[in-house]
Amino acid sequence: MPPIRDKFTIHSKAVVCQDVDLKGDITIGPSSVVHPKATIFALGGPIVIGSGCIIEEAAIIVNRRKEVMRIGDNNLFEIGCRVESPSIGTNNTISTRARVHHTVRISNFCVIGAGCLVVPTEDEILEEYTSVYGPASERRIWSGRGKVQEADLRIKHAEYLREMLPKFNRLRRGDGA
Amino acid sequence: MWPSIQYYCPCMSATNGQTPSPPPPTLASSSASFHPLHNLYFCEECDIVRCNRCVSVEVSGYYCPNCLFEVPSASVRAEKNRCARNCFSCPICRSTLSVVASDPPDDGDGRPSVSLSNVGEAPYFLYCNHCRWDSAGVDITFEKPTGLAAQLQKFEDSAPESLEFERLKEHFEPFLRTSSLSSSSHLPAVSSHHLHTSSATAAASAALAREIPGVGKHNPLGRSRAGRDRTANKDEMPEYKSRVEAGVFSQLGGGGDDVDVELLKHMETVEEVAKLDQRWGNSWAASLRSSDLRPHRIPLHSKVSKRCPACRHILIKPEQKAQSVRYKIKLVAANYLPAITVGFPQTQATRRVTSKAPSSGADGKNGVMQSGTSNPFQLALTNPLYDPIQVRLSPQRVADARSYQVSLPTTPFSIAAFAEAWEYDDDEDMFGVEDDELGIGDVGRGTRDKEARGRLKNVGVLERRANVTTVGGEVNIKPGFRGNVKFNMLVTYTYRSDDPLPSEDGAGTPSRSTKPPEVKTFSFYTVIDLGPSVVPKDDKLDAES
Numbered sequence: 001m002p003p004i005r006d007k008f009t010i011h012s013k014a015v016v017c018q019d020v021d022l023k024g025d026i027t028i029g030p031s032s033v034v035h036p037k038a039t040i041f042a043l044g045g046p047i048v049i050g051s052g053c054i055i056e057e058a059a060i061i062v063n064r065r066k067e068v069m070r071i072g073d074n075n076l077f078e079i080g081c082r083v084e085s086p087s088i089g090t091n092n093t094i095s096t097r098a099r100v101h102h103t104v105r106i107s108n109f110c111v112i113g114a115g116c117l118v119v120p121t122e123d124e125i126l127e128e129y130t131s132v133y134g135p136a137s138e139r140r141i142w143s144g145r146g147k148v149q150e151a152d153l154r155i156k157h158a159e160y161l162r163e164m165l166p167k168f169n170r171l172r173r174g175d176g177a
Numbered sequence: 178m179w180p181s182i183q184y185y186c187p188c189m190s191a192t193n194g195q196t197p198s199p200p201p202p203t204l205a206s207s208s209a210s211f212h213p214l215h216n217l218y219f220c221e222e223c224d225i226v227r228c229n230r231c232v233s234v235e236v237s238g239y240y241c242p243n244c245l246f247e248v249p250s251a252s253v254r255a256e257k258n259r260c261a262r263n264c265f266s267c268p269i270c271r272s273t274l275s276v277v278a279s280d281p282p283d284d285g286d287g288r289p290s291v292s293l294s295n296v297g298e299a300p301y302f303l304y305c306n307h308c309r310w311d312s313a314g315v316d317i318t319f320e321k322p323t324g325l326a327a328q329l330q331k332f333e334d335s336a337p338e339s340l341e342f343e344r345l346k347e348h349f350e351p352f353l354r355t356s357s358l359s360s361s362s363h364l365p366a367v368s369s370h371h372l373h374t375s376s377a378t379a380a381a382s383a384a385l386a387r388e389i390p391g392v393g394k395h396n397p398l399g400r401s402r403a404g405r406d407r408t409a410n411k412d413e414m415p416e417y418k419s420r421v422e423a424g425v426f427s428q429l430g431g432g433g434d435d436v437d438v439e440l441l442k443h444m445e446t447v448e449e450v451a452k453l454d455q456r457w458g459n460s461w462a463a464s465l466r467s468s469d470l471r472p473h474r475i476p477l478h479s480k481v482s483k484r485c486p487a488c489r490h491i492l493i494k495p496e497q498k499a500q501s502v503r504y505k506i507k508l509v510a511a512n513y514l515p516a517i518t519v520g521f522p523q524t525q526a527t528r529r530v531t532s533k534a535p536s537s538g539a540d541g542k543n544g545v546m547q548s549g550t551s552n553p554f555q556l557a558l559t560n561p562l563y564d565p566i567q568v569r570l571s572p573q574r575v576a577d578a579r580s581y582q583v584s585l586p587t588t589p590f591s592i593a594a595f596a597e598a599w600e601y602d603d604d605e606d607m608f609g610v611e612d613d614e615l616g617i618g619d620v621g622r623g624t625r626d627k628e629a630r631g632r633l634k635n636v637g638v639l640e641r642r643a644n645v646t647t648v649g650g651e652v653n654i655k656p657g658f659r660g661n662v663k664f665n666m667l668v669t670y671t672y673r674s675d676d677p678l679p680s681e682d683g684a685g686t687p688s689r690s691t692k693p694p695e696v697k698t699f700s701f702y703t704v705i706d707l708g709p710s711v712v713p714k715d716d717k718l719d720a721e722s
Contacts, residue, residue: 111309133308134270138448142309145302148280 010174015162018170033161036169052158064102074154091151109147179708180519183211185701188231202663202704211704217510218492220485226510226701232483232492239477240499243273247499248477259474261326267305268455268470274303276322303472315471326474341420348417437465515592515670516559519705546710549656553635553649554707560592560644566670567591573665580658585650586637592646654710662707669700
């Protein structure tokens with residue numbers, strides 16, 4: 001395995017704290033927020049994170065594959081979750097301490113509940129609006145009612161963090177800056 | 178897990194004057210009489226331990242566990258034991274639902290051009306934050322976000338099942354009233370509650386006998402007598418006409434056998450069928466499909482107070498407020514009886530852990546005792562009283578002489594009084610003080626303890642710290658014994674009765690100066706389980722050959 005070359009491309013509008021663990025080729029899009037103590041490892045191929053994503057403390061995002069791991073817009077990765085999914089759409093929520101394996105591709109508007117394991121042995125794509133919940137990681141399809149309010153809340157959440165985090169944390173800039 | 182200790186409540190055994198002795202601990206049925214100390218109460222009036230089996234329980238208030246609203250008991254029945262405010266539980270995952278407003282009408286691009294204000298717009302619906310179920314899927318929406326239960330009540334009450342049930346109640350109401358009136362007039366001796374139920378069952382059985390030919394003949398003797406008593410009543414009762422034919426009910430929920438079979442044929446995942454626990458609160462005629470499940474109002478919880486069955490004094494009574502977790506009255510046994518913990522000495526425990534690996538692996542989850550050895554154990558007694566107490570331990574003789582023998586110090590020993598200060602510092606400072614505070618006859622006992630310790634180094638008082646005294650005992654397991662080492666132990670302690678006990682009502686606390694200290698004795702049984710004993714490997718061969 002060749003040594004991992006670090007290459008961080010961080011959009012000037014993104015807020016990435018100094019105390020994050022980044023490795024490999026990582027691109028972070030505009031107005032995304034990465035809390036301190038988050039971990040993003042592009043061990044195989046690069047990781048590209050879209051706009052408006054929130055990555056909270058102790059969240060772990062790993063790409064072990066050769067291909068690019070694409071994470072869409074307005075996703076929320078809550079505290080202590082671990083995601084290795086090769087592609088993630090938009091407006092998804094990965095709740096606290098949930099785990100998503102590299103066999104799962106997440107589409108849009110999915111919710112992985114707190115502590116849920118999504119670890120199928122075969123490749124799988126989570127349908128849009130899938131909600132995984134409960135101790136047995138049961139699934140159901142959300143009707144999508146209330147998604148506008150939720151999206152709005154997500155945007156406000158990111159806005160607030162972009163305002164507050166720089167007051168108490170040093171920020172990391174991309175290689176270009 | 179062992180080693181463990183449980184306290185005996187004498188309520189299960191017949192009392193004949195003296196302290197009732199507990200059943201032998203080797204009987205499986207004995208476990209019903211023994212309880213952990215923290216589950217027991219103590220009645221000051223009767224001077225006896227009470228357990229949850231023997232206390233009489235009464236509800237002191239109802240509240241909703243979600244909104245913590247205290248529901249007056251008058252309205253509990255009308256609201257069918259469920260919260261009548263805005264609390265609902267998700268039919269899928271049982272978490273609490275929240276009320277949310279609908280999204281503003283989509284303007285095409287899927288994103289609101291202006292930031293949404295906090296006030297949503299109608300219709301409102303219930304939404305589960307956990308599994309994302311929402312009530313709009315089962316056509317439950319609200320015009321305003323308040324008083325939801327009242328809005329839902331309309332649907333609930335208009336359901337055919339509940340209408341039928343209301344009608345049934347109405348139908349039986351006059352009959353029940355007249356029969357209870359008449360029976361209470363000429364049978365005043367029997368409790369009205371009993372009569373009430375018996376007349377109801379009599380009515381039901383009479384109706385059954387009329388409807389189904391043959392049932393009337395097989396009535397038991399008592400039942401037929403009851404029927405004869407109330408011949409007039411029986412004839413008076415008009416026949417009940419149901420609103421709907423009984424067969425129609427099964428089709429109400431979209432059910433019926435054929436439909437269910439059809440549903441199951443086309444089912445793709447198990448989740449499509451509602452689980453039994455999800456359907457439990459519904460009527461029998463509800464649909465099988467989980468997509469048809471409806472939200473339930475959250476069932477109320479109750480706070481109960483408990484009374485002594487003999488003297489009717491309150492043993493424990495919670496505060497009325499739902500938010501409060503405190504008690505107005507709390508006479509728990511832990512405030513009266515010394516708390517005992519059982520343990521093995523440190524060296525013993527480590528030896529067991531190390532020695533268990535070569536010995537039989539099957540039982541060796543924890544340290545196990547081997548037969549043919551003597552095993553020391555320790556009892557730490559903690560005094561909850563504000564006075565020093567004298568304690569005597571007397572283990573009950575084990576019935577089977579071939580099993581094991583327990584030796585414990587038989588001489589009384591003292592435990593120093595409880596003082597709040599000892600809760601805070603547990604270092605060595607307390608050692609000097611404690612000897613002065615010990616009660617009468619202390620000096621002689623101390624030397625005797627030393628003698629005992631010399632004679633048998635494991636048995637006797639091992640340590641005194643603050644209000645805790647640790648005594649050592651030993652169990653001598655006879656060779657070839659297999660099974661749990663369990664024995665009953667009578668604990669007798671004497672205390673000065675004129676000093677205030679840590680009780681709320683202050684009963685039995687006359688002024689201290691007038692009376693000389695009066696010594697009282699209380700005794701209770703405990704069962705000590707020291708865990709299993711196994712036959713060592715080489716012995717096992719001998720025993721079996």
